[in-house]
Amino acid sequence: MRVKTSSFIFFKTTKRFLFFFILFLFFFFLSFACAGKQRKPFLKEELKEAKEKKEEELKKGYFPMPNLLGKTLNEAQIICKDLNLKLKWEENLGRESHLIVWQMPSSGELVKEGWVVWIIGEESEIKVRASVTIPDSDTSNEKMVFEKVRKEKIREKKSSYVVCLDPGHQRKANLELEPIGPGSPVMKEKCRGGTKGVLTKKPESQVNLEIALKLKEVLEREKVKVVMTRTSDNVNLSNVQRAAIANKHRVQIFVRIHADGSLNSSQRGASTLYPARNKWTELFYQASFKAAKLVQSELVKSTGLKDNGLVARSDLSGFNWSRVPVILVEVGFLTNPEEDRLLNQPDFQRKIAQGIAQGILKFLSLGD
Numbered sequence: 001m002r003v004k005t006s007s008f009i010f011f012k013t014t015k016r017f018l019f020f021f022i023l024f025l026f027f028f029f030l031s032f033a034c035a036g037k038q039r040k041p042f043l044k045e046e047l048k049e050a051k052e053k054k055e056e057e058l059k060k061g062y063f064p065m066p067n068l069l070g071k072t073l074n075e076a077q078i079i080c081k082d083l084n085l086k087l088k089w090e091e092n093l094g095r096e097s098h099l100i101v102w103q104m105p106s107s108g109e110l111v112k113e114g115w116v117v118w119i120i121g122e123e124s125e126i127k128v129r130a131s132v133t134i135p136d137s138d139t140s141n142e143k144m145v146f147e148k149v150r151k152e153k154i155r156e157k158k159s160s161y162v163v164c165l166d167p168g169h170q171r172k173a174n175l176e177l178e179p180i181g182p183g184s185p186v187m188k189e190k191c192r193g194g195t196k197g198v199l200t201k202k203p204e205s206q207v208n209l210e211i212a213l214k215l216k217e218v219l220e221r222e223k224v225k226v227v228m229t230r231t232s233d234n235v236n237l238s239n240v241q242r243a244a245i246a247n248k249h250r251v252q253i254f255v256r257i258h259a260d261g262s263l264n265s266s267q268r269g270a271s272t273l274y275p276a277r278n279k280w281t282e283l284f285y286q287a288s289f290k291a292a293k294l295v296q297s298e299l300v301k302s303t304g305l306k307d308n309g310l311v312a313r314s315d316l317s318g319f320n321w322s323r324v325p326v327i328l329v330e331v332g333f334l335t336n337p338e339e340d341r342l343l344n345q346p347d348f349q350r351k352i353a354q355g356i357a358q359g360i361l362k363f364l365s366l367g368d
């Protein structure tokens, strides 16, 4: 009897257990099937879309830039060959074991024949310029589609861009000397005193700083990262040190903000300086020139200042010590009474910041 009861209980428990187990399995598979049903078409759709998009791009002769970061220069060459990209080195490579720590265009951006790819090697900041050649096929309509796709990609990537802003001068000039370029026997003051407002008497260093801080705001609103050489007037920074800050952060562009001065008080207008081609600027003078053109035209458009054009300079330490594209914007004349007044108005400073930012954004989205 006792045995019977226990076996009955056992049977009953097992049955209950089996019942719940089967119920559990049923719901388990049901939920799995539902999730699968929801996910599968979505994934499929997405994969198909991505595949089609890629094929479409490839058909038009556009090619996503491979990731060269962390590769040796030698490996990068092999990768590009594999992808049917012709990598033509235009400069001395240095040691082939150098690791690539920076590239422009960056990985995933579309590249096209004739585009210039910038690469920085790990040691000694060797900068190598190479151009990528891919199979050619082109119509203006395709170009437009390409532009659209590229701009979308760039919008996503904007947050990876870094810009260095250098508000020119500082409260106290530093008249000690430093070479105007690496290894140069020609010396120049570390940081000359700037000009000052003919009416406001305000020193240029302060006006430059006010404008640069506004420019920082505009760029950050656009999700561009900004590195400042200074955020106070009370610093002691030579022009070589300022360039070193931009180099250290491997920025896409180094923008120096200045206001002009002249003995002739009727002189007015804005100009943008860029590095002349020399042994120090060989690798970035072209990109700098492009940036200067864009910034100058946007600045003039936004402020209505007289367009004094672009000026190539080979005597500026801040240019010659730079390893990245660099420009210097002269935002107007503090020695001109009308422009002194304007340059000290917050609203006008914002217009200047807007114009320069627009030029920088255009330069960044060009990628070359």
Ligand SMILES: [Zn+2]
Pocket (backbone or CB within 6 Å): 168, 169, 194, 195, 204, 258, 259, 260
């Ligand atoms: Zn200046």
